[in-house]
Amino acid sequence: MRFLSSLLASILGTLIAIGLVFLFLFLFLMGLATAVEQPPAIRSGSVLVIRLSGPIPEVVSPDPLSRLLLEEPPYGLHDLTHALKKAAADRRIEAVWLRLQNPQLSWASLEEVRTALVDFRASGKLLIASCEDFGMDEATYFLASAADSVFAGPESFFEFNGFYLTAEFYKRLLDKLEVEAQVVRAGAFKSAGEPFVREHLSEENRLQLQALLDAYNRRFLETVAEARGLSVEDVNRLATEQLLLSAEEAVQAGLLDGLRDAGQIERMLKTHLGYGPDEKLRRVSLRQYARVPDREAGLPTGNEGEIAVVYAVGTIVPGKSQQEPVPVPFLGGRMLGSETLIAALEEARQSERVKAVVLRINSPGGSAAASEAMWQAIRRTAEEKPVIVSMGDVAASGGYWISTAADTIVADPLTITGSIGVIGMLLNAGGLFENKIGITYDLLRTSPYADMFSGLVPPEPYEVERLQQTIMATYRTFLQKVSQARGLPVDSVDAIGGGRVWIGETAHRIGLVDVLGGLDRAIAIAAEKAGLAPGTYRIRVLPRPRMFAERLAEQLEARAVQTWRNLTASPATRMLEAYRPALDRLRLLHGTPLARMWPEVSVR
Template sequence: MRFFSTLVASVLGSLIALGLVIVFMFIFLIGLAFSGGEQAPRINRNSTLVFKLSGSIPENVSGDPFMQAFADESPFDLRDFIESTEKAASDDRIDALWIQVSGSALPWATAREVRNAILTFKESGKPVIASSSNYTMSENAYFIASAADKVYASPEALFEFNGFYVAAEFYKRLLDKLDVEPQIVRAGKYKGAIEPWEREDLSPANREQTVALIRAFESVFYTAIEESRGLSRSEVVNLAQNSAMMTARDAVDAGLVDDLLFRDEIETEIKTVSGFEDLSEDLELVTMSTYVRAVNVSKRGSRSDNIAIVYADGVIVPGGSDSGNNPFGGSSNIGSDTFRKAMQRATDSDAVNAIVVRINSPGGVAPAADEMRHEIELAAKVKPVIISMGSVAASGGYWMATAADSILADPLTITGSIGVYSLFFDVGDLFESKLGITYDIVETNPYADMYSGLRPFTADERRLAQRSVDETYGSFLEIVGENRGMTTEEVHEVAQGRVWSGADALEVGLVDRLASLQDAVDSAVRIAELDQDDYGIIEYPKPPTFFEQFENALNVRVRSIALKAASPLELETLNRLNLFDDLLSDYGTVQARMPFDIVVK
């Protein structure tokens, strides 16, 4: 019976896989037919460029039409947006920019780059209008919208203007219920990455650094609102402290919003400020994605002289990068092997004159981060290498940055976190009390089962683990000190696992300059002595295409079909084993990683 069910599952999986391949081959041929004759969209005169602020803007996209059609990939990335907005400012066909707010999930550093691009467009003298529909406008969305000449809201919209917060998650009670005991060694009193496993709230040191971080974000936000809306700091602070949630009408009264208008009324306003003689004419709208395709902003790699942008996006792990459980979800980690190959391609290419490494990483496995740092060090011996920090470049993300010629960060980058830890779990009681599994260990040496996870550390074993972590921390301090021209003691004063905003990191000497990704590219162009108006961009590593991702999706699907033939007891056992595997994925490794996933809201 067991053989028969397995055979049926295998045959069924093969037939479904074959069917899916045929379907997607058909889609592929259709796509070729449409894409083969595709021409750049036509942009008419007196057009209004529409930027729909919804969700996120990725750092790098594949540009694969199948990913856009079937995997909901964004049709443009951050560089596309910035370059397109800059071109639109001088494009005679574009009369105005309309920011349509329907939610924002942008990291704050990314939001600031988007806002600065809008301010640059605004310098052209062309009107910029921002509006929200009946959605709630959050601080993040309003931060971007406030760059406009006029901000409009739907009469019944809500308006959030009540300060910032960070919610840290803790798992101690979960582990207690499972009879799992975390065993943690760390270097750095601010290294809070281990706190979710051993505490139920933030430690005083972790709370101190988190408060300082969100205060830095809040200050940048307040300054932007002051400058855009003509309010004093005291007025802005008072609004945030005393307005748990405003209506759109409250926002108008407070001077944060200009008027309450419906869509047709906003279109009339845009026609008026754009100089329409006949307001009954239709407003010609062109979406940002259409405009990106029309102006072919990047012309990436089309020149003889090029700047390479190498992306390090996600948690740092050994080996290759992967996209996690979601086959179409984008990269969830950056593998040291993937990064090494990307750096070597950029270094070896005669068409690449300088390299910008764009880091968006909270860190990860310390040896992998050091390997990535080494690859940057090798490249810097051949070509100029500049680090551009995105929303986060902390711990292992900062470690790898130290080998470059210069480090640039956004004021709202989360960086620093110079510290390390190792996380171990004693799951012996879980196996015995929850599963009824016991172990009798035979060993040849006293420490042979130290990392088995079946018993807690002895005092001597904890001392050995602590020594390993301390040695890695010492190496981290030395590497930073050598790069930053600081003594180990000076680095230790600003390290100990503490996170800093980009602005504060500049003050304590951890970065060289506050600058955007484009600023980093411009610096690389100057250092490489290239023509500012005649260079291309080559990006590494290349994001996977739809069909490269589809192969992974197919494997997942076939596996799920096979599992349907398993008995309930087998499924329960497998699920528990998967839980243990996830729980112990970092077991025994030295981690250089940020305290927790800091999301400022």
């Protein structure tokens, strides 16, 4: 008995000791992260150094531990553009050095960042862009061309050869998995189902995607020509005839101002800013500068109210949002859950501090039912407060559906939008279960069509016909919403709908968008409609980004569940678990109306 008591006491003491160690470690990391996140001291004559590398998300967590331990990006897209706005007003910042290291941004985000760079340059301060030894492609150069001077490292690569678009098809993958897909659609251009039943683009899809690609190319040529003092024809000739592939060739063509490494650029900045020969360049990173308060930088601030920026990012699904991307082809990425967005909108609607709402949409759409639930919540909010939509890289299909509930739609000129159409899909995964996993089923029915949505048998012709009728009814609802919101006849909406995607500037011209601009433009419109003067309000980000402790708890719980399954599951069950992510996502597509655009448009 004494032995058991001693053993229990020993175990308890060990657990307490381990808990205390973790507690002290947590407190230490919290203190370290807080110290790192303190606003920096900015001295006169400083240079804001902006290193753009990899993806830049729409929004990031303000939690310092997330940034320290989870390698989360230190700033989001709006943090970047707002930092440039602060730097333009901050007398202590005399120049910006844009160091480009293969940033990965879609074209609407590139346009938004470039607009912020142009606005900074209009303040009269120096803007330098360089890529050093990382090289440049068209997307990188699109940003760099906003600068007073653009430099590349000696012998660096410079890709200037036009654009191409890739579209993925999954029919052969489904064939290997022995999954059959039957797709119905409303709209000749509604191509979201093509990857599952085709191996190449349809003529309608080829037409609309080529128009999209041509629009990007035209915008790029016009922008570069204006920035470098060249004609559009000359810039186009460089891309189509000369095939520039080195920085030295770009200098000779007038696209670059010289070949310089980082040390040479630093000496140039010191000379321009009047530094002494022995003085070090006073740098401040974007990560540091993002923490500088607006008032300290010279921007007016106030506390008369708040504008809620509600982020709607990802594929629209019922339920809660899933922030971590799902690594499944054609179905991966972030999930925008209707419950999560509705809760965020309700918080904004019920808060007395929030005077207006900006709904920032970056979504290709998804479930039509979930889109409608979101639409209803946006409409309830718009009945009490101004609601302005800001379209990011893509706000199409279901992403456009929910936009129609707002008072005003603001889109970037390069936003992908429209895709007013609906698809439906019936899947037969019987072969996958029987031949790949080893699970067979025997079905009993009370009526001939009871197993229509089982996903285990091929659909009958009448079942496909009935699904088509449902899809057309959903499409008519979509048309009515757009018609009422945009003040257009239903026939006119159908003519520009039909599932066709449009670029933002074209959508503005045909009446689908009210204003061209980025998130800052939408916030300014929201403030004006709410009667808030510039500099008198604050921004509230919704849904609230998750903190480190919340994300850690979720990951630990998921890891524990997965470990237990691996220990206790049979080989057949483990094989089924391997297919579960794909099966879960396929279930979202099966037998339900989808307001979803093409899974991904990749322009390079």
